[in-house]
Amino acid sequence: xxxxxxxxxxxxxxxxxxxxxxxxxxxxxxxxxxxxxxxxxxxxxxxxxxxxxxxxxxxxxxxxxxxxxxxxxxxxxxxxxxxxxxxxxxxxxxxxxxxxxxxxxxxxxxxxxxxxxxxxxxxxxxxxxxxxxxxxxxxxxxxxxxxxxxxxxxxxxxxxxxxxxxxxxxxxxxxxxxxxxxxxxxxxxxxxxxxxxxxxxxxxxxxxxxxxxxxxxxxxxxxxxxxxxxxxxxxxxxxxxxxxxxxxxxxxxxxxxxxxxx
Ligand code: NAP
Numbered sequence: 001x002x003x004x005x006x007x008x009x010x011x012x013x014x015x016x017x018x019x020x021x022x023x024x025x026x027x028x029x030x031x032x033x034x035x036x037x038x039x040x041x042x043x044x045x046x047x048x049x050x051x052x053x054x055x056x057x058x059x060x061x062x063x064x065x066x067x068x069x070x071x072x073x074x075x076x077x078x079x080x081x082x083x084x085x086x087x088x089x090x091x092x093x094x095x096x097x098x099x100x101x102x103x104x105x106x107x108x109x110x111x112x113x114x115x116x117x118x119x120x121x122x123x124x125x126x127x128x129x130x131x132x133x134x135x136x137x138x139x140x141x142x143x144x145x146x147x148x149x150x151x152x153x154x155x156x157x158x159x160x161x162x163x164x165x166x167x168x169x170x171x172x173x174x175x176x177x178x179x180x181x182x183x184x185x186x187x188x189x190x191x192x193x194x195x196x197x198x199x200x201x202x203x204x205x206x207x208x209x210x211x212x213x214x215x216x217x218x219x220x221x222x223x224x225x226x227x228x229x230x231x232x233x234x235x236x237x238x239x240x241x242x243x244x245x246x247x248x249x250x251x252x253x254x255x256x257x258x259x260x261x262x
Pocket of ligand 1: 017065112188194
C-alpha cells in the first residue's frame with residue numbers, strides 16, 4: 001500500500017539508534033524527508049548516512065542536541081522546512097526507588113518525557129492544521145498501561161503526557177483538520193536500551209544477561225522481543241494518509257504481554 005508520505009517532512013527526535021531510528025527508516029522508505037536528532041554526533045551522522053543510502057531522492061538532515069533543552073528543540077525545528085510529521089521520543093528516565101528521587105530528578109524526567117513532547121506539539125500542530133495534514137506520534141511505554149515499579153519516573157511523567165494528549169487530540173480544530181495525535185507504547189523491543197536493562201536485571205537476579213533475557217521472553221505470549229523495524233513500520237502506518245480517522249489512541253506493541261481486555 002502507498003502510505004501517501006512521499007515528499008512530506010518528518011521531525012524524528014532521538015533517532016540515531018533504537019526505536020526512533022527505526023521510525024525514521026520506515027518513513028524514509030516511504031519517500032519522506034527527515035530531520036533526525038540525538039545527543040551524540042557520531043552515531044547520528046552514521047545513521048543519517050545510512051538513511052541517505054536508502055533513497056538518494058530523500059533529504060536527511062541531522063541535528064545534534066539534547067531534545068529536552070529549548071536550544072536543541074529550536075535547532076531541530078529550524079532545520080525542518082515544515083513539520084508534517086512529528087515523532088516525539090527521548091531516552092527513558094532511570095530506574096530506582098522513589099525515596100531516592102528529589103525534585104530535580106522528577107523535573108528532569110518530566111522535562112524529557114512530558115514537557116518536551118508538549119513543547120514540540122505546541123510549536124507544530126497549528127501549522128499542520130492550517131495545511132490540512134499532520135501526524136504526531138509520541139513514543140511512550142507499555143508502563144503507561146501496566147506500571148513497572150522500578151520505573152516510577154517513567155510511569156509518572158509518561159502518564160502526564162498521555163492525559164494531556166487525550167484531551168488535545170480531541171480538539172476539533174486539530175482532529176477536524178486532519179491532524180492526528182497518537183501514542184505508541186512499546187513493550188520489550190530489541191534495542192540497546194533493552195540490552196542494558198537485561199544486563200542490569202540479570203546482575204540483580206544473579207543470572208547472566210542471556211538467562212535473564214530468556215526468562216523475560218518466556219513471559220511474552222509472542223515468545224520473543226519485538227524488532228525495531230516492526231515498531232518503525234507501525235509508526236509509518238499511523239503517519240499515513242489513510243490513518244486520518246485514528247486519533248487520541250494508545251497503541252500497545254508488546255507481543256501480547258499486557259494481560260488486560262482493554
Ligand atoms: P535506545 O536504543 O537507547 O535509543 C535511544 C536513542 O535516543 C538514541 O539515538 C539516543 O542517542 C537518543 N536520545 C536519548 N536521549 C536523548 C535526548 N535527551 N535528546 C536527543 N536524543 C536522545 O532506546 P530505545 O529502546 O529506542 O527507546 C526509546 C524510548 O522508548 C525510550 O524513552 C525508552 O524508555 C522507551 N521504551 C523502550 C522500550 C524497549 O524495549 N526498547 C520499552 C519501553 C519504552 P544519544 O544517546 O546520542 O542522545
